Amino acid sequence: MTTVYGTKENPWKLKTPPQTSEYEMYKDEKDGKEIIVCTVGKTVLHYDYRCISDLHSMLKEHGDWIELGSADEQKPAKEGTVEAWGRSPDNPVGGWYGLKKGLRGRFGMYVPPLMEELGLAELEHNARNNRMRAL
Template identity: 70%
Template sequence: MNYKEKIGTKDNPIKLKTPPLSSEYTMHVGEKDGKEILVCTVKSTILHYDIRCIEDAYLMLKERNDWIELGSKDEKAETKPNTFEHWGRSTNNPIGGWYGLKKGLRGRFGMYIPPLLEAMGLAEVTHKKRGNSMRAK
């Protein structure tokens, strides 16, 4: 899959909204240490995620074949089991740990990745004030 076409570049990033539709942010494909990564910009904060999370999350959602609670948390906060956030840092996911790449900012996977998957046509996300979920399309 050509992610740059769907996600964009630094000069032309995709514009997204958090699941509750309360905040805007951008996402684009960047590069770090010679590897493509996802660069998520939330106001002045920049987060990095392993680009593999797109395919890995989609496959997990397809296999699950049901809704999964997003459960977004900061890096230092404990996650609720069986949430997307928990899966995004679990030793049981395909990369064996964090998809977040920036120490101190590795969390919020359940906040920023689901809207990207939705924009790419891979997932359906609920948009309530709290307790959002998603499933594969």
């Protein structure tokens, strides 16, 4: 029998791009909306599930490496990064893919490794300033 990953019982076990911290993600539903639940230690973040296909489309259109630029919600995101796109009024959802007020940032830290796990993107694993591109 094949194991299905990405469920609450069998979450994706991932590492941050620099490979320094472990965390888990799984697909769930909240208020009729598909979400990704991201558990980092005791902190639980939620992202709109469509961020996976939307980010993949953006990366394909971009056609080259793009810096991740992870930042907390309270800090500004560096222009031209995955993090900036994940909160931009110009993205397909018109703003934040993060769904929990106060914890909406770090999109560029936690979503790219899931994209790599799903075979949708290539990711660098340097100590800092990592980039990604679509596969």
